[in-house]
Amino acid sequence: MSESTTTDPVLTVRDLRKSFTLHTIDGRTVVSLHGVDLEVGRGEHVALAGPSGAGKSSFLRCVHRSYLPDAGSVVLHTDDGPVELTGLSDREMARLRGRELGYVSQFLSAPPRTAPLEVVAASARRRGMNRADARDAAAEALQRLSLDEALWDVDCSVLSGGERQRVNIAAGTVHPPRLLLLDEPVSALDPVNRERALELIASLSASGVAVLAVFHDLDAMHRLATRVVRFADGHIDRIGSATDVLGKAA
Numbered sequence: 216m217s218e219s220t221t222t223d224p225v226l227t228v229r230d231l232r233k234s235f236t237l238h239t240i241d242g243r244t245v246v247s248l249h250g251v252d253l254e255v256g257r258g259e260h261v262a263l264a265g266p267s268g269a270g271k272s273s274f275l276r277c278v279h280r281s282y283l284p285d286a287g288s289v290v291l292h293t294d295d296g297p298v299e300l301t302g303l304s305d306r307e308m309a310r311l312r313g314r315e316l317g318y319v320s321q322f323l324s325a326p327p328r329t330a331p332l333e334v335v336a337a338s339a340r341r342r343g344m345n346r347a348d349a350r351d352a353a354a355e356a357l358q359r360l361s362l363d364e365a366l367w368d369v370d371c372s373v374l375s376g377g378e379r380q381r382v383n384i385a386a387g388t389v390h391p392p393r394l395l396l397l398d399e400p401v402s403a404l405d406p407v408n409r410e411r412a413l414e415l416i417a418s419l420s421a422s423g424v425a426v427l428a429v430f431h432d433l434d435a436m437h438r439l440a441t442r443v444v445r446f447a448d449g450h451i452d453r454i455g456s457a458t459d460v461l462g463k464a465a
């Protein structure tokens with residue numbers, strides 16, 4: 216399924232294909248994306264829906280290029296013009312990721328012996344802030360997500376799952392990038408912290424950030440998505456408002 220063109224595009228994906236060869240199972244091939252087209256505009260929040268195994272995470276990872284697609288085009292529209300991500304060297308991709316492309320998964324991957332404040336400040340620095348401003352912005356982001364200040368300088372490895380997720384969200388949203396990819400970012404949060412995180416994510420769209428998100432939770436999609444894209448068997452089979460695609464909110 217194809218879709219219409221967005222007026223102020225941030226991301227344009229065309230005919231994206233990805234498959235995996237399972238070497239341990241007689242070289243069997245699993246196709247996760249069969250040729251997907253999608254455009255995401257400035258300030259849009261596009262939610263990826265669909266059953267388990269439909270290709271949602273593969274799509275996010277191919278856009279982030281933690282998976283290298285087999286074929287197709289992934290273009291990020293930057294201030295310097297469109298950049299084809301599939302053709303960048305690893306070094307160029309890493310630089311672009313730091314500045315323009317945030318990825319928040321459900322797990323925090325922090326270097327050993329790093330503290331929350333450092334993780335979030337490092338993310339802000341990669342996005343162009345100076346050291347002092349990055350530290351202030353990191354403190355503000357952690358405060359907004361109610362991470363207890365006593366934890367800001369402890370090793371991330373001692374944090375609980377929900378605390379790690381809040382550090383991850385703070386790092387993804389501090390001095391927000393042009394495009395933010397979210398893969399189940401609030402799955403370990405209690406209701407109060409989940410609410411704060413959803414409010415923060417909602418405020419990003421208002422400031423022009425393009426968001427591409429996977430939430431298994433229908434309520435989050437209804438609240439946040441300007442458009443829902445439903446995946447099935449590695450294809451997009453439906454695009455529309457949350458109510459059109461998911462039915463009425465509970």
Ligand SMILES: Nc1ncnc2c1ncn2[C@@H]1O[C@H](COP(=O)(O)OP(=O)(O)OP(=O)(O)O)[C@@H](O)[C@H]1O
Pocket residue numbers: 235245246247265266267268269270271272273274446
């Ligand atoms: N690294 C991998 N190696 C082998 N197969 C993979 C890999 N990543 C994804 N797949 C396969 O690709 C298909 C799509 O998986 P993907 O994780 O993208 O689905 P999903 O829609 O995100 O599912 P879920 O909602 O359960 O997270 C599945 O059949 C999965 O087994």
